[in-house]
Amino acid sequence: MSNSPSSISAQALAIHSRFGIELAFVVPNEDTGLLPINSFFMELEDLANTDMPELLVKSISKGREWLNETFEGTMTFSEKTITHLNEWHGWFGEALSAWETSKNLPPHPAGWESTGSTPFDSTAESPTAGAHNEVSVEEKAIELNLKEDAELLHEFHSESIDALQSIEQGLLVLEENPSDSGTINSIFRAFHTFKGAAGFLRLIALQDLAHDLESLLDAARQSKIKITTPIVDIILAGSDALKKYTFQIGLQLKGTNAGAPIVVPTSHIIQRVRAALRGDLPPTAPPPPQVDPAVPDPLAEDPAPDPTTSEEPKPHASPSETALKVIPQKRGPLNTIEVNVTHLMPTPTASKEQSAVKEQSSGFVKLDTAKLDALIDLVGELVIAQSMVVQDPSIQNLESRNLARSLRQLSRTTSELQRNAMSLRMVPVRSAFQKMGRLVRDISAQQKKQVQLVLDGEETELDRNIVEKLSDPLVHMIRNAVDHGLESPEERVANGKSPLGTVRLSASHQRGGILIRIQDDGKGLNAKKILAKGIERGLVSPTAELTESEIYNIVFMPGFSTAETITDLSGRGVGMDVVKRNIESLRGKVEIQSVLGKGSTFTILLPLTLAIIDGLMVGIGNDRYIIPTISVRESFRPKVGMVTSIHERGAVVSVRGRQTPVLRLGEFLGTEGIKAKNYEDGIIIVVESGDDMRGILVDELIGKQEVVIKSMGETFKDQHLLAGAAVLGDGSVGLILDVDTLVNL
């Protein structure tokens, strides 16, 4: 925590300005911007934990209070909240600049103090706040939306088990060594992450409790309170309550009592936490309130989990996962990957005790991705070493049947090992896609539109890093598609369309990359309006002659999206520059196709970076190149007369009735020792990119091979001829041609 005030205020200012942009889009009775604003407050809360003037901290708590009201209420912004937030935004900006210049902070605007109507009193929000009134906290029930959120809940469940376990361990350390600030911080962060995740799933009761516990640890962090055994007891009780919730969520996910509200008494804990924050800790813990008999309480009252007392509803459901599978981890600061090890666990025994323990284990191991990468590279080396051994002349001269069998066995095992290792990094794009279902549901309900989201190619596997980074741009684009792309049901019917709008989200391997398409059947982009807006904003010169696609690309320009665009129906510019930047940071590109009145398609083409591709190995002279099989349409040995020259400069070959230009690859690349001087001596490989095709003349086809794409590094960043490199079986490097470039020469 060596942040200087100036860096904190600079960070806060940055959040403040992004906040302002998001705030501009907030509309009464809609939830646009709710999640971003929530995350801004979370960021600010993180900053507030550093070293911020109390008045600022308080104002952040205040904002959080309004936001919590919204979360607990209609989930949409009320007029009052918007006024408050705008007022807050103005004040906060002033206060920040005052702080930066070491002036006195302006006082809070009037009316801020009187809004504390949530059960969440400011006492809890800010440990230093003066209000000390005891609030009676109702026991809140949580209800799970198993259908919509199953995937997220699963993830939440397994993450929570880990988080709570590490919290518990941390607390035990803390009891021994109360001043261990590292441990306090890590417990604090664990609660914070938990709170965020619970908030995202709208598990309000969990979020509230985690929040209170977080405040307590925060106070400890700032040495406002001392960690004593009673404090540790309270936190343990709190984490036990969270554990009970998690356990119930786990049960429901397995189908027990699905859909039933979950109540775990937490009010006594919350009260104790608040008492502790005020410094008047009761000498003994109050008697725990009676437990709702309807809810099985697996952990009883004892803070130490005692599985034998649990009412075991069912033996552990047999794991359905058989393959080693990786799911991406979305939240949490660690760069880790989770590996499902369910199938590695022994089958559940009948013993109640053991199965109760199993209920709590998540079947995932968290791994540092660096370790995983190292493993993958080493396996690659192993495969190469293996093939070197097998192909060694002295071994090949040994005529031993036994040895041959053993070598075959070795080859099989190593290639199996390699396949497994490769698959560790690849995750289906499903998790990123399924989150969109929720988004579409929320936006369409809020805008009273009828929208169906069609997902396609969810099983397409992508490098997990890409899947993770894809989420944000997808949210933006899907939101735009529903928000601005699709018309209201009435308008659709008037235009002769079905009232039900469709947004199609698909993923596929194509064009030597991964193609993600967001397609809507809405009204399409209005090129004229976009151009007018672009000129008005000074993004394009009024005299410029632009093609349609150039006009569409204006929406990606920074500065195109402004507050007015969302009232303007043509506007699709909400954060599209950010979308483009995000995708470009993955070295991908975005394209727009649109037909006015029919709909728009946003196409994201992502590079292969670590994807495995099927490659066609071709030879030219002494060199070998790999062409991604996916872009290859066909290949043939041309007969005399099949290739026609045009103007003596170009050559075309007829491919299924289409005259296709032919490129002599060897000459184009400047390869030495080209064998195919005439077309008839070589092989023409027809490749395609989008709708365009080109024949490529090579000397020979060497074979088909699955290769792992490796980045060629900074040196070759500017060339577009090669899509990457691959380590071949003999340990040498093969170059992968970029078909797009070859086709669009």
Place this chain on the structure above:
Amino acid sequence: MTTKISTDNKLKTGRYLTFSLGNESYGIPVLNVREIIRLCPITPVPRMPTHIKGVINLRGTVIAVLDLRAKFQLALGDYGDRACIIVVQLNGPEGTKTLMGAIVDAVEEVVQLRDDSIEPAPDFGGSPDTQYIMGVTTCTGSVKTLLDIEKIFLDDASITRALPDGISREAARLGTRNATASNVAESNLLATGK
């Protein structure tokens, strides 16, 4: 410990790896050297400057290999038995690390040099170009040229594009690339006349 050489004070006490190119002797800071490997088959990358020899597989990582003789416009020739590849690690902006290889004729030794034993690069009045030279030193009986390894490699590692003037340079490079690509394509097609 940082491997970054500060730009204002290039001449630094420290350990240097010396190697030979032809009859000349050069040195680079040991801190940048990751490892030294035997000369192995290098996959040539088409349409690259001659001093970019190609790429190799360094235990699963593909790295670019430079030919230092070509880079300094020395006489080219076959590599001898003692030729090897020095793998250097370069620290780019934002903590990115790039590995690159350089082919040298032979690795000599590691020497400890002090600030006062290093003289600034002599001025030849234009040729040869001294922009890659950090200084010269005399040790173990011969004069060794100390190279500014980061400058040599960053030139090719295109990390320099993060600098302010990078954008225009990239644009210029892109422009020329497209032009040459289409020219070559055309001339190739020309050559195909049958």
